[in-house]
Amino acid sequence: MASYHVARDGQEIGIFEQDVLSSKVADGTVRVTDLCWTAGMDKWVGVGQVLSTVGGATPLGGGPATQDPVWSAPTGGDARGQMPPNHLVWSILTTLLCCLPFGIVAIVYSSKVEPRFLGGDIAGAQQASAKAKLWCWISFGSVLIPVAIFFAIGLLGAGAEAVDF
Amino acid sequence: MSRAHLQWGLVGLLGLVGLFLVYSINPTESQRFPKCPFYRFTDLHCPGCGTTRATHQFLHGNVLRGLAYNPILSIAVPLLGLLCWEQLGRARGWHVWPVARWISSWIVWAIVIYWVARNVPFMPFTLLAPH
Numbered sequence: 001m002a003s004y005h006v007a008r009d010g011q012e013i014g015i016f017e018q019d020v021l022s023s024k025v026a027d028g029t030v031r032v033t034d035l036c037w038t039a040g041m042d043k044w045v046g047v048g049q050v051l052s053t054v055g056g057a058t059p060l061g062g063g064p065a066t067q068d069p070v071w072s073a074p075t076g077g078d079a080r081g082q083m084p085p086n087h088l089v090w091s092i093l094t095t096l097l098c099c100l101p102f103g104i105v106a107i108v109y110s111s112k113v114e115p116r117f118l119g120g121d122i123a124g125a126q127q128a129s130a131k132a133k134l135w136c137w138i139s140f141g142s143v144l145i146p147v148a149i150f151f152a153i154g155l156l157g158a159g160a161e162a163v164d165f
Numbered sequence: 166m167s168r169a170h171l172q173w174g175l176v177g178l179l180g181l182v183g184l185f186l187v188y189s190i191n192p193t194e195s196q197r198f199p200k201c202p203f204y205r206f207t208d209l210h211c212p213g214c215g216t217t218r219a220t221h222q223f224l225h226g227n228v229l230r231g232l233a234y235n236p237i238l239s240i241a242v243p244l245l246g247l248l249c250w251e252q253l254g255r256a257r258g259w260h261v262w263p264v265a266r267w268i269s270s271w272i273v274w275a276i277v278i279y280w281v282a283r284n285v286p287f288m289p290f291t292l293l294a295p296h
Contacts, residue, residue, distance in 0.1 A: 052266070085252075086265055086269075088248055088265050088268065088269065089245055089248045089249060089252070092241065092244075092245060092248075092272070093245070095212065095213070095276060096212060096213040096216060096237075096241060097213050097216060098213070099201045099202055099203035099204070099211035099213055099214070100202070100203065104273060104276060104277075107269075107272055107273055107276070108273060110269065111269035111270070111272070111273070114263075114265060114266050114269065115266075143202070146202070154196070
């Protein structure tokens with residue numbers, strides 16, 4: 001069982017076993033935005049990020065703790081504000097519809113939004129959100145523009161045939 | 166009408182026009198639809214290859230024939246639906262499953278593996294390529 005050192009504002013506030021970490025968040029001893037570190041990690045990360053990866057995170061502001069690590073933990077709607085949009089739907093659509101690899105870049109950035117936000121890295125989450133949106137547009141535009149031109153030429157050609165140019 | 170409403174309205178309208186075009190023109194019979202640029206340059210199938218042909222079949226009620234053109238749609242379409250539902254639910258404060266987080270953890274690998282697998286030139290991988 002891993003022991004996590006927890007720090008706030010540059011000062012260590014305690015060492016907690018992995019399995020009590022989420023209950024410490026629930027009772028307010030530890031905050032989701034505090035940083036924690038355990039042997040094997042190369043840097044301190046937000047408690048929220050560790051809990052969402054390890055599982056068993058308790059919803060903020062009370063409520064029953066869920067056992068299932070995938071379905072637990074909230075996003076947004078608290079003191080940190082709303083989570084920036086992850087644009088995941090658009091990233092997936094551009095990857096499926098626009099053959100080029102730019103869509104995959106968009107998906108990678110979309111995937112980073114939620115973990116960064118939960119880990120307390122609000123600025124990082126916003127950057128990831130903006131980059132995901134950018135790459136969605138790049139992917140979309142790099143296909144849409146040639147397609148539109150191609151289609152327009154095709155329609156013009158059909159129109160010319162119809163009029164017996 | 167807010168700016169967001171206008172934007173979504175435009176997207177919806179373009180989507181409907183696109184669906185109408187795919188419904189009325191069979192991509193296999195007409196040259197009107199441009200072929201996938203990746204396929205033209207590399208002769209390999211990208212993860213999206215076959216989606217237009219598949220959509221045409223879906224719009225005409227032939228789900229199985231459509232899936233033969235791009236099997237990943239059987240997973241992608243329901244997941245996209247769940248993602249949209251999650252976004253809608255979060256904006257309204259419903260309790261929704263965090264589907265986006267779950268999908269984010271595996272989707273890049275799934276796409277890369279699918280991209281490679283559908284180009285393997287023997288069975289059963291050829292079932293993943295448009296057929």
